Amino acid sequence: MKIQSLVLILMITLFAGCKKDVETVFVASPSAPLSGETPILGDDETAACSDTIVYLGSDLIVNGSFEEGHDLGNNQWGVFDQVGAWYADLTSSDAGIEIQTGQTIGGLAPSDGNSKLEFDAHNKNGFSASDVEVYQTLDTDAAEDYILSFDYSPRVQGNESTNAADVYWDGNLIASLNSEVKGWQTYTLVVRGAGAGTRLSFKGFVDGDTLGGYLDNVKVKQLKPDEEGASESVVVRSCIFE
Ligand SMILES: [Ca+2]
Numbered sequence: 001m002k003i004q005s006l007v008l009i010l011m012i013t014l015f016a017g018c019k020k021d022v023e024t025v026f027v028a029s030p031s032a033p034l035s036g037e038t039p040i041l042g043d044d045e046t047a048a049c050s051d052t053i054v055y056l057g058s059d060l061i062v063n064g065s066f067e068e069g070h071d072l073g074n075n076q077w078g079v080f081d082q083v084g085a086w087y088a089d090l091t092s093s094d095a096g097i098e099i100q101t102g103q104t105i106g107g108l109a110p111s112d113g114n115s116k117l118e119f120d121a122h123n124k125n126g127f128s129a130s131d132v133e134v135y136q137t138l139d140t141d142a143a144e145d146y147i148l149s150f151d152y153s154p155r156v157q158g159n160e161s162t163n164a165a166d167v168y169w170d171g172n173l174i175a176s177l178n179s180e181v182k183g184w185q186t187y188t189l190v191v192r193g194a195g196a197g198t199r200l201s202f203k204g205f206v207d208g209d210t211l212g213g214y215l216d217n218v219k220v221k222q223l224k225p226d227e228e229g230a231s232e233s234v235v236v237r238s239c240i241f242e
């Protein structure tokens with residue numbers, strides 16, 4: 001099984017809170033324990049983990065924290081068809097990108113800086129729908145792997161569907177986001193490059209209630225074989241689940 005598949009399996013398994021039989025797994029997460037700790041397991045599971053260092057290139061995402069590309073003051077929100085390098089896919093839905101600024105607006109501080117994005121935007125400023133598909137295109141090398149990371153939180157407590165969103169890389173579904181419990185979760189996935197104009201998109205679950213998931217701190221960095229050309233190193237955890 002390819003490493004990418006294994007990573008996807010583990011990350012989804014971890015964040016869904018249900019463990020499955022997984023073989024050797026490759027994990028890279030800034031929020032994961034760095035060494036020596038065993039993941040949370042079910043009653044009948046064990047895992048053996050080891051850590052290695054990997055090297056990463058510079059961040060390819062522009063405005064991944066949504067701090068730029070809008071003129072909002074503190075404690076304001078607005079809806080836009082473009083926020084810097086991020087665009088609303090108006091062929092998918094006539095919904096804009098909602099940005100919230102401030103540490104208390106919407107009931108949750110951003111995970112990074114002073115601004116965050118909401119998938120289920122308010123249908124104001126001329127938009128007729130609210131659940132957005134937001135995307136950015138970047139140039140990647142089809143022969144190289146990249147680490148995609150981002151922070152997601154539901155807005156609404158105790159709702160099974162309104163906060164959901166899907167993540168697509170070059171048109172392929174790579175993760176489904178959902179939770180009933182408010183709070184930031186860091187997702188980290190390994191993806192294969194797809195050439196010039198690679199599209200990373202997040203598509204909110206369509207229910208039109210103007211309350212949905214939050215997104216912040218999006219990054220895409222190439223996995224480097226060694227220090228040459230790398231901007232940073234991170235600890236990668238490999239685990240064998242039994
Ligand atoms: Ca931010």
Ligand SMILES: [Ca+2]
Pocket residue numbers: 120161162163205207208209210211212
């Ligand atoms: Ca919703």
